[in-house]
Amino acid sequence: MTQAIPHLPMLASGCQIIRIGECEVDLGIRILRRRGDVQELGARAFDILAVLARAAGRVVTKTELMDAVWPDTIVEENNLHVHLCSIRKALGADGKLIVTVPRRGYHLIPPRTEPATLAPLTRGNADAITGKEGLLGRERTIAEIRSKLSSTHVLTLVGAGGIGKTSIVREIAHRLAQERVSDVHFVELAAHSTGRDVIDAVATQCGFSFEGRDPDLQFAAHMLAKMKGVLIIDNAEHVVEHVAPLIEFACRRPSELLVLVTSRLPLRVPCEVVYRVGPLALPKANENAESRLDCPAVRLFLRRLSSNGQSIDVDQNRLQVVEEICRRLDGVPLAIELAAGRAAVLGLERIRDGLEEPLLYLGGGYRTAEVRHKSLRGSLDWSFEMLSDSEQTVFRRLCVFDRRFDSDAACQVAHDDTLSPLDVMDCVCELVDKSLVELYIDGTEPTYQVLAPARSYGREKLAEAGELSAVVEKHALYAGGKGADVSFPRLKVATFGPGRRAQITGDHRS
Known part of the structure; x- marks a missing residue:
C-alpha cells in the first residue's frame, strides 16, 4: 500500500x-x-x-x-x-x-x-471571511474575546451547541494571521476521543515530535510551555478530561503561549477564564422595519434563505414571520440556519407553524458538516449524552418552563424522592456549566432558562421517560400557588394518536 x-x-x-x-x-x-x-x-x-x-x-x-x-x-x-x-x-x-x-x-x-499577501484589516476584507456579509452580530464578542485573550493565559469560550463558538474562533484566527500578530495553531478535536488522540493532534498542529518515545502528557505540556503565539483548541467538551490536565501542566511553567478553547463546558483548571457565548441579538420591541432587518438573527436567516436560492421581497408581513421564527428559536444560529434552509423549500409560514415541533423540521444542514451540526437533534444528542443520569432527569423536567424560572421553581418541579432540592440545584449548576441551561443575573436573584431548541428536545425526553403528565401536574401546582399574575405559562398536554409524540403547548398568561 x-x-x-x-x-x-x-x-x-x-x-x-x-x-x-x-x-x-x-x-x-x-x-x-x-x-x-x-x-x-x-x-x-x-x-x-x-x-x-x-x-x-x-x-x-x-x-x-x-x-x-x-x-x-x-x-x-x-x-x-x-x-x-x-x-x-x-x-x-x-x-x-x-x-x-x-x-x-x-x-x-x-x-x-x-x-499570503496581508492587507490591513478593514471591515471590507473582514466581511469576506465567512461570506459576503461576514460573521453576523459578533463584532463586539470578538473584540471582547481578543481583549481578554491578551491578558489571559487560558480563555475558554463556553456555549450551547450551535451557538457559533467555532465560527468565532475561526474568525479570530484569520484576523490574527492577517495582522501577523503572532503564530496561530489550530487544533480541531471533534473527531478525537482518547487522551493519545488529543496529544497527537496537539503535537501535529504545533509541530513538535516525541523523539521516538510514546506520546506523553508531561512532555507535550513541556513543549507547549516553550511555544509562543496562540493555540486554539476547538470542540474540547467530549475530551475535556484529557485537555484539562494538558493545559494545566503547561500553565505551571512560565510561557508566552496564549490558549483559546471552545467547549460546551469549562476546563476547570486554575489558569482558566471562561467567556460565555450567547445567542444572536433579536429585534427589540417596536423597532422600525429598517432596524429589524439589520438585526443579526434576521440577517442570518435571510442570508441563508438567499443562499438556498430563495430571494424574497421582505414586506412587513414576511418580515414579521421571519422575526417570529428567529424569536421562537431564541436566536440560536444553528437553529436559524436550519430553519432558513427548510423555509427555502417549505415556505416561511409552514416553518413558523412547524416550530411547535422544531426537531422534526430543523434538519438538513450542510451535507459536509459534522453530524452534530446537521440537525438540532444531532447537536442536542451530543450534549445530552454527556450528562449524568441525575442531570438528564433534572434537565428534561426543567423543560416544562417556557420562560425564565428561579431556583424555587426548579426545585419544586424537578425534585422527587431520589432528588432533594439540594441535589436539583447541584444539577442545575452542572447544566449551566454544560451550556444546556442559561443563567441570568439581572438583579439580586439569578434566573434560568432552557433555550427553545433544547427545551423541545427535553420535552421529548420527558415523554419518553413516562414523566410528562406528572411533571406537568407539578408545574401546574407550582404555577397555581404563585397566583394569577404568575409569569410561567400554564401547560397542557396534547396527544396525536398512536405512534405520535406528545406535545406540550403553552397558554401564555401574565
Whole structure:
C-alpha cells in the first residue's frame, strides 16, 4: 500500500495560501475563497483539496487520498468521488483544473504557491471571511474575546451547541494571521476521543515530535510551555478530561503561549477564564422595519434563505414571520440556519407553524458538516449524552418552563424522592456549566432558562421517560400557588394518536 500522507494540520504557524485560478486555498484557517467569497466546503473535502494542492502538480493516487483523509478507516471509494464533486463545484470554472487520470488518481494542474499577501484589516476584507456579509452580530464578542485573550493565559469560550463558538474562533484566527500578530495553531478535536488522540493532534498542529518515545502528557505540556503565539483548541467538551490536565501542566511553567478553547463546558483548571457565548441579538420591541432587518438573527436567516436560492421581497408581513421564527428559536444560529434552509423549500409560514415541533423540521444542514451540526437533534444528542443520569432527569423536567424560572421553581418541579432540592440545584449548576441551561443575573436573584431548541428536545425526553403528565401536574401546582399574575405559562398536554409524540403547548398568561 502506498505510504499514507500524515493527517493535514488545521492551522500551521506559517500561513500559506495556494492559488488555483481565480480561487485561493487558505491552508491556515482552512477556507476556500473564489473571487474573495468564501465557499462552503466540508472538512473531508477540504482535506482532499489540500492534499491535491500540496502535491504541486504530482498525480495523487486514490489510495493516497483515502489514507490521508480517512486514516485507519475503511470507506467506499464513492465517498471520494462525492467529495471531489463538491470540490469541483466550489471551485467553479476552475474545477476543470482537477483532472482524473484513469487507473492512477487525480492531478491538479498546477497550483501556484506563495505566501499570503496581508492587507490591513478593514471591515471590507473582514466581511469576506465567512461570506459576503461576514460573521453576523459578533463584532463586539470578538473584540471582547481578543481583549481578554491578551491578558489571559487560558480563555475558554463556553456555549450551547450551535451557538457559533467555532465560527468565532475561526474568525479570530484569520484576523490574527492577517495582522501577523503572532503564530496561530489550530487544533480541531471533534473527531478525537482518547487522551493519545488529543496529544497527537496537539503535537501535529504545533509541530513538535516525541523523539521516538510514546506520546506523553508531561512532555507535550513541556513543549507547549516553550511555544509562543496562540493555540486554539476547538470542540474540547467530549475530551475535556484529557485537555484539562494538558493545559494545566503547561500553565505551571512560565510561557508566552496564549490558549483559546471552545467547549460546551469549562476546563476547570486554575489558569482558566471562561467567556460565555450567547445567542444572536433579536429585534427589540417596536423597532422600525429598517432596524429589524439589520438585526443579526434576521440577517442570518435571510442570508441563508438567499443562499438556498430563495430571494424574497421582505414586506412587513414576511418580515414579521421571519422575526417570529428567529424569536421562537431564541436566536440560536444553528437553529436559524436550519430553519432558513427548510423555509427555502417549505415556505416561511409552514416553518413558523412547524416550530411547535422544531426537531422534526430543523434538519438538513450542510451535507459536509459534522453530524452534530446537521440537525438540532444531532447537536442536542451530543450534549445530552454527556450528562449524568441525575442531570438528564433534572434537565428534561426543567423543560416544562417556557420562560425564565428561579431556583424555587426548579426545585419544586424537578425534585422527587431520589432528588432533594439540594441535589436539583447541584444539577442545575452542572447544566449551566454544560451550556444546556442559561443563567441570568439581572438583579439580586439569578434566573434560568432552557433555550427553545433544547427545551423541545427535553420535552421529548420527558415523554419518553413516562414523566410528562406528572411533571406537568407539578408545574401546574407550582404555577397555581404563585397566583394569577404568575409569569410561567400554564401547560397542557396534547396527544396525536398512536405512534405520535406528545406535545406540550403553552397558554401564555401574565
